[in-house]
Amino acid sequence: MIELRTPTEIEAMRPAGRFVAEVLATLRDETKVGTNLLALDRRAHDLIRRAGAVSCYIDYHPSFGASPFGKVICTSVNDAVLHGLPHDYVLRDGDLVSLDFAASVDGWVADSAVSFVVGTARDEDLAIIDTTERALDAAIHAATVGHRIGDISHAIAEVARSGGYEINTDFGGHGVGRIMHGDPHIPNDGKPGRGYPLRSGLVVALEPWLLETTDELITDPDGWTLRSADGSRGSHSEHTIAITDDGPLVLTDRSWLGVS
Structure with a gap:
């Protein structure tokens, strides 16, 4: 079921957006060559505990997951x-x-x-990161009252294809509110003017993701991690936004923290 939020409810969502933005900014700053992925998870867990927040991941067990996720961040x-x-x-x-x-x-x-490179960056990695970030910006700009979900999807796809990337629509954006994943599903490709009409109060996560030379995924033996079928690298950019009469409001904006 697609739910629309009141202006008061959207205001109440701001602290969650700020917290998620702060955690990602902190972890990005602390992630270096030599950092262990388990240390990142422990750090995220500590930040959650200090803030009195609740993890959306640790007990998360959708149909496509082999077991409850068991950690508090995806790395x-x-x-x-x-x-x-x-x-x-x-x-x-x-x-x-x-x-x-x-x-x-x-x-x-x-x-x-957020996606980034630790240490020395390859040009190909910087290009795919830039493409997902620009695709996310295009999606946000398309997320206005009077447009439809297809307009958001099309905006993402236009940027991705202009960079020469293929698009997988199995995983994409989604509704956000009291739960992490709700309706509507927002694929990363679609036809403009089609799909659910965007209305004030709709809160969604938009998340373009791309692989360098394929659109096919395989699942690791851990039952969770999704990798490219050909070993090429990938990038993922995402924000939670609220659609309002005054335009899209990026609840997880990190720019006020001095980072993108």
């Missing part, structure tokens, strides 16, 4: 692009890292993701 590295289950891996120079984090504050959820 996807290089050819892993989504749902990366933190494990005992020490980051190396040039690794492409995607951090995806969702939490509940006072019963309201926010969800966001």
Whole structure:
């Protein structure tokens, strides 16, 4: 069921958005060559505890997951692009890292993701990160009253295809509110003018993700981590936004923290 939020409810969601933004900014700043993925998960867990927030991941067990996730952040590295289950891996120079984090504050959820390179960056990695970030910006600009979900999907796809990337529509954006994943589903490709009409009060997570040379995914033996079928690298960008009569409101905006 698609739910619309009142202006008062959207205001009540701001603390969750700020918290998720702060955690991702902190972890991005602290993630270096030599950082262990399990240490990132412990740090995120500590930040959740200090804030009195609630993890959306640790007990999360959808139909596509082999078991409850068991950690509080997704850490996807290089050819892993989504749902990366933190494990005992020490980051190396040039690794492409995607951090995806969702939490509940006072019963309201926010969800966001960022991709970056630790150490020496390849041009190809910078290009795919830039493309997902520009696709996310295009999606946000399309998320206005009077448009439809297809307009958001089309905006993402236009940017992705202009960069020469293929698009997988199995995983995409989604509704956010009292739970992390709700209706509507927002695929990363679609036809403009089609789909559910965007209305004031709709709160969604928009999340373009791309793989360098394929659109096919395979699942790790851990039952969670999704990797490219050909070993090429991936990038993932995500924000939670509220659609309002005054335009899209980015609840997980990190710019006020001095980071993108």
